[in-house]
Amino acid sequence: MVFPFSRKALLVAAVGLGVLLGLGLFTFIYAEGFSYFTTDPKACANCHIMNPEYDSWVKSSHHIVAGCVDCHLPHALVPKLVAKAVNGYHHSKGFTFQDFHEPVMIKPHNSRILQEACLGCHGGLVHDLVAGSTTDANAVTCVHCHSSVGHGPVR
Amino acid sequence: MTAKTSSTNGNTPTSRRPRIVILLAILVGVAAATAVLAGLLVNIFQRKQEAKNPYLRFVDVTADTTDPAEWGKNWPRQYDGYLRTALPTRTEYGGGAPSEGILPPEKAEKTPWLTRMFAGYAFAIDYRDRRGHAFMLTDQESTKRTKERKQPGSCLHCHASIIPLYRQTGAEIAPSAPPAEQLQKGFEAIGKLDYWEANAKLEKSGHKHPVACVDCHDPKSMQLRVTRPGFINGIKALKAHEGIADYDPNRDATRQEMRSFVCGQCHVEYYCGPKTTLFYPWMNGLKVEEIESTYDNYKFEDGHRFYDWKHAETGAEVLKAQHPEFEVWNQGTHGKAGVACADCHMPYMREGALKVSDHWVRSPLTNVNRACQQCHHYPEQDIIKRVVTIQDRHFALLTRAGSALVDMLDAIKVAKAANATDAQLAPVLEMQRKAQWRLDFVAAENSMGFHAPQELARILGESIDMSRQAQLAAVMLRGTLAQAAPAK
Numbered sequence: 001m002v003f004p005f006s007r008k009a010l011l012v013a014a015v016g017l018g019v020l021l022g023l024g025l026f027t028f029i030y031a032e033g034f035s036y037f038t039t040d041p042k043a044c045a046n047c048h049i050m051n052p053e054y055d056s057w058v059k060s061s062h063h064i065v066a067g068c069v070d071c072h073l074p075h076a077l078v079p080k081l082v083a084k085a086v087n088g089y090h091h092s093k094g095f096t097f098q099d100f101h102e103p104v105m106i107k108p109h110n111s112r113i114l115q116e117a118c119l120g121c122h123g124g125l126v127h128d129l130v131a132g133s134t135t136d137a138n139a140v141t142c143v144h145c146h147s148s149v150g151h152g153p154v155r
Numbered sequence: 156m157t158a159k160t161s162s163t164n165g166n167t168p169t170s171r172r173p174r175i176v177i178l179l180a181i182l183v184g185v186a187a188a189t190a191v192l193a194g195l196l197v198n199i200f201q202r203k204q205e206a207k208n209p210y211l212r213f214v215d216v217t218a219d220t221t222d223p224a225e226w227g228k229n230w231p232r233q234y235d236g237y238l239r240t241a242l243p244t245r246t247e248y249g250g251g252a253p254s255e256g257i258l259p260p261e262k263a264e265k266t267p268w269l270t271r272m273f274a275g276y277a278f279a280i281d282y283r284d285r286r287g288h289a290f291m292l293t294d295q296e297s298t299k300r301t302k303e304r305k306q307p308g309s310c311l312h313c314h315a316s317i318i319p320l321y322r323q324t325g326a327e328i329a330p331s332a333p334p335a336e337q338l339q340k341g342f343e344a345i346g347k348l349d350y351w352e353a354n355a356k357l358e359k360s361g362h363k364h365p366v367a368c369v370d371c372h373d374p375k376s377m378q379l380r381v382t383r384p385g386f387i388n389g390i391k392a393l394k395a396h397e398g399i400a401d402y403d404p405n406r407d408a409t410r411q412e413m414r415s416f417v418c419g420q421c422h423v424e425y426y427c428g429p430k431t432t433l434f435y436p437w438m439n440g441l442k443v444e445e446i447e448s449t450y451d452n453y454k455f456e457d458g459h460r461f462y463d464w465k466h467a468e469t470g471a472e473v474l475k476a477q478h479p480e481f482e483v484w485n486q487g488t489h490g491k492a493g494v495a496c497a498d499c500h501m502p503y504m505r506e507g508a509l510k511v512s513d514h515w516v517r518s519p520l521t522n523v524n525r526a527c528q529q530c531h532h533y534p535e536q537d538i539i540k541r542v543v544t545i546q547d548r549h550f551a552l553l554t555r556a557g558s559a560l561v562d563m564l565d566a567i568k569v570a571k572a573a574n575a576t577d578a579q580l581a582p583v584l585e586m587q588r589k590a591q592w593r594l595d596f597v598a599a600e601n602s603m604g605f606h607a608p609q610e611l612a613r614i615l616g617e618s619i620d621m622s623r624q625a626q627l628a629a630v631m632l633r634g635t636l637a638q639a640a641p642a643k
Binding site: 005009017019020023024026027030047048051052095096098102103144147 | 205503507524532
């Protein structure tokens with residue numbers, strides 16, 4: 001089989017793709033892309049949207065035992081990666097185009113993840129209270145009353 | 156170039172075309188991808204800059220920069236919100252200006268008893284619903300209360316950005332006095348002038364603006380600070396009553412307290428003159444009867460007990476309440492929980508990567524999501540319904556208190572017509588003063604009951620009781636007089 005392009009054409013294409021790759025890599029590093037592979041809560045405030053949440057988490061009762069991902073992501077590996085990817089996509093899109101609801105509100109799916117995370121640690125203590133009700137959209141969630149344990153409204 | 160090299164390889168011209176197309180497609184694809192990436196990079200850069208520089212000082216502002224437009228060059232987001240206070244807003248009970256440039260309706264259209272209560276006072280001739288901050292000065296200039304009645308210069312204490320004029324005037328009167336004393340002297344001197352004389356002086360000084368940035372913000376650090384002498388003196392007297400000596404809000408208050416104090420500079424009960432310098436009656440506390448006791452124990456320079464005006468129908472020496480939002484909020488559940496005025500009336504919002512407080516000061520009912528739902532996680536309609544329920548109940552009780560007041564006035568007029576003596580009428584008129592003070596205190600407060608529903612209901616309950624007591628006494632007096640009169 002004869003390769004369809006000349007060496008010169010391939011060189012041009014390689015240079016072009018290289019520029020693209022370099023620009024992409026720079027953008028990724030500049031945007032602190034690698035920090036998203038960590039569990040550091042600071043990474044969640046990279047884009048500053050979460051500054052109030054981060055600031056109040058620092059002062060909250062849970063900050064010594066739980067970071068952002070401990071409550072906002074599932075604890076099992078595969079669901080965790082899926083949730084991270086889905087949230088990462090929505091957050092990037094929202095922050096770039098500034099087309100999200102203000103003030104930010106948790107979505108039903110993420111609310112369920114949060115509730116399950118509460119039970120992940122406190123389930124043994126409260127299983128009589130919340131038996132079978134966590135997946136119902138109208139169920140009372142832990143944070144309905146304990147709204148400031150993670151991060152409260154900031155003044 | 157590609158075409159040339161391929162033709163030297165001996166390919167037929169027909170097979171050249173797809174190759175060029177593929178190459179062009181790659182070229183366009185890579186170019187598009189690069190453009191998108193560059194766009195993303197610039198976007199990220201922009202957001203990072205926003206977070207890094209909350210503001211840039213393009214112009215220098217000082218304690219004498221009263222023009223908000225100058226501050227707006229440095230803080231355009233806050234200035235935008237400030238400008239929006241010119242937009243008409245309306246809730247079930249508040250506002251009502253149908254569009255920009257048109258005055259809101261007279262309050263007496265909804266509550267006609269106001270005109271009877273204010274008989275003989277300027278509020279009986281013109282008392283309209285509110286407009287936004289942007290109109291505070293023009294509305295004061297256009298009301299019949301200043302156009303057709305004589306008013307003191309101290310009205311400008313709260314309706315204009317007047318502090319630089321106070322300082323300037325104080326410096327002329329006492330060039331060697333410390334700044335705080337100069338401010339006080341200027342405040343007293345301008346307050347003594349006739350309203351229009353003070354207004355002309357303000358215009359000449361170049362500071363003729365409604366409430367401006369400099370009234371609440373330190374021009375160097377942008378931190379909140381209070382500037383109005385009336386408030387500084389008032390809160391000092393209140394804290395002294397609570398056992399705290401030499402209180403200075405700019406030194407001793409927390410940031411969260413300041414987020415209410417700046418509003419409390421004006422949204423309060425006060426005596427505006429002209430018989431003495433403007434003061435906030437907080438020496439015995441902020442509750443309605445504590446303020447009443449301050450007034451009852453206060454003597455003017457001529458030795459006469461404090462009163463605002465003589466009621467035209469009965470001759471009672473009565474009190475006039477101004478908008479005591481700060482005092483009433485202090486008695487309510489939000490105030491007790493440490494929720495500041497700004498938390499609901501200027502909630503935080505975000506623009507890009509920046510957190511800014513909304514300087515479009517307005518009713519939280521027009522901004523429920525940011526104002527209420529930060530703490531109250533219920534559907535917006537439920538929240539509005541709850542507020543309106545409180546307000547409807549409050550309005551019903553207020554109307555009832557208004558009817559009681561009118562019945563009392565009618566009964567006193569009849570007793571007077573039957574030639575009751577001053578001595579006979581004295582206890583009745585004293586009761587009118589008390590009943591009217593309570594009703595006016597509640598009616599003048601801008602929240603239709605919401606700032607402290609139970610406290611306001613308590614005050615209205617007292618007012619109704621006192622009006623009926625006075626009415627009963629007047630009716631009995633009339634009966635006594637009729638019996639004593641010789642039968643014809």
